[in-house]
Amino acid sequence: MKILVGASHGPSMFNFRQDFIKEMVKKGHQVVCVSVEAKDLMEEDTKKLGASYESVGGSRTGTNLLENLVMFFNYVRVIRKTKPDICFFFMAKPIVFGGCAAIFCRIKHIYSFITGLETVFYNKGVKNCLIRNMLCLFYRFIFHYSEKCIFMNQDDYKSMRKRQLLKAGKEVFVNGSGVNTEYFRKTPVPDTPCVCMTARLVYGKGVEEYCSAASVLKKKYPQAEFLLVGGLDEHKDAILEEELISYLEEGAVTYCGRADDVRPYLKKCSIFVLPSYHEGNGRSIVEAMAAGRAIITTDAPGCRDTVIEGYNGFHVPVGDSPALAEKIGLLIENKGLRESMGEYSYLLCREKFEVSKINEILLNAMGL
Structure with a gap:
């Protein structure tokens, strides 16, 4: 199968998700990594994982309406170009704009990984309230079409359920993105504090x-x-x-x-x-x-x-x-x-x- 993995920050995707990507490649699947960084910056690192890379431009945190609209159409372009069977999105902007693009392109298998609620869910102020309400509308729409929604903790899931953003039964829980203990090895504790x-x-x-x-x-x-x-x-x-x-x-x-x-x-x-x-x-x-x-x-x-x-x-x-x-x-x-x-x-x-x-x-x- 061909799997598109969308993240908001390319270097973080390779730091934190590389074992996940390599495992899918190992199982014989084609993996396309998507993020905001330019293709020439990420392509070499992606090839080392056995995957390919496409850029959707924009910024990982910006709220500019025109920039985000361009990101949505870039996701549509990438999805039409790569024709994935599965779309797997990490974090808010890929879930929102990648998810909407996947629905628009009639991708049947969509997975949303909530790696933590955005700061607008905790910060006060009119602007944060407006962004939060808009984000909730998008989440409710995208989670409806997502086969599974993955959470790292119960608090985020309960917050989503309280806001009626997803139906019970779609949730999957994992203990974070995991750590490779062969890479992060145990070392002796130094005597000096x-x-x-x-x-x-x-x-x-x-x-x-x-x-x-x-x-x-x-x-x-x-x-x-x-x-x-x-x-x-x-x-x-x-x-x-x-x-x-x-x-x-x-x-x-x-x-x-x-x-x-x-x-x-x-x-x-x-x-x-x-x-x-x-x-x-x-x-x-x-x-x-x-x-x-x-x-x-x-x-x-x-x-x-x-x-x-x-x-x-x-x-x-x-x-x-x-x-x-x-x-x-x-x-x-x-x-x-x-x-x-x-x-x-x-x-x-x-x-x-x-x-x-x-x-x-x-x-x-x-x-x-």
Whole structure:
């Protein structure tokens, strides 16, 4: 069969979905990857997976009406050109514009993967309300034609059901996108306390709370190191460069920039932190779990599912920098606890988040 896989960000698709794509290719299916990046930027990476690539242009986060209309017609063009049997879409814009294009082109087998609700579902304001209502209309329409809707957590599913966006029985649950434990290998926990956060630099990831906690803790534990790994983002809630500089002025946090490979930072750290406001299922957390690291995250949808309180880490309230600092300090002071929680993180990762288990669920849902 020919399968079209649409995502909003090409590099993320290859980082997080490459095992899924390779598994479909291994089973003898033709896979066409679609995203906004230009074809010449992505084609070589796609060929390495045994797939092909098509671009629909536009931006992954923009709300410009004309730009999004062009994206819809580009999806129609790509679908007519490639003639897929199945369309599988990740994230909001591919689900909306790719999904509408697939319905327009009468594709019978459509699958929608909700990797996390958009920020408009949580942010207030007239503009967010308008976008949220429009998005709900599109979701209701597309989910009606989707054979299955895949969710990473119960909270997102319940939110969709509460808004009557999909019928019961279409849902499939997976524990995130999965992590390849052959690639993200377990490494010894360093003796020196080193805290790491890897994330896109947007407010919703809790960057401000992390930097604030680090500023307090660095004075008490000067031997501890605090790493921030991640690039500046085009998202509307992105942290601006001048704001990032202000966070770093005190010298408590070491900014490592964007990293295509986070494994060296996971190897260096002994504590991993992600104080996010909401996740589909915190991929960066799961990568740190595979490396065998103690985790501190929030009691927010998609984050809470990665941590068993007191077993492999701790939950803190969203936006609570003092609570975050308290838990980080507890682990800085207790090397034995860092090591035991890191071991439990690894075991939990192998049990729940191994990519082969996730892909098996997805392929079964698609009848492949």
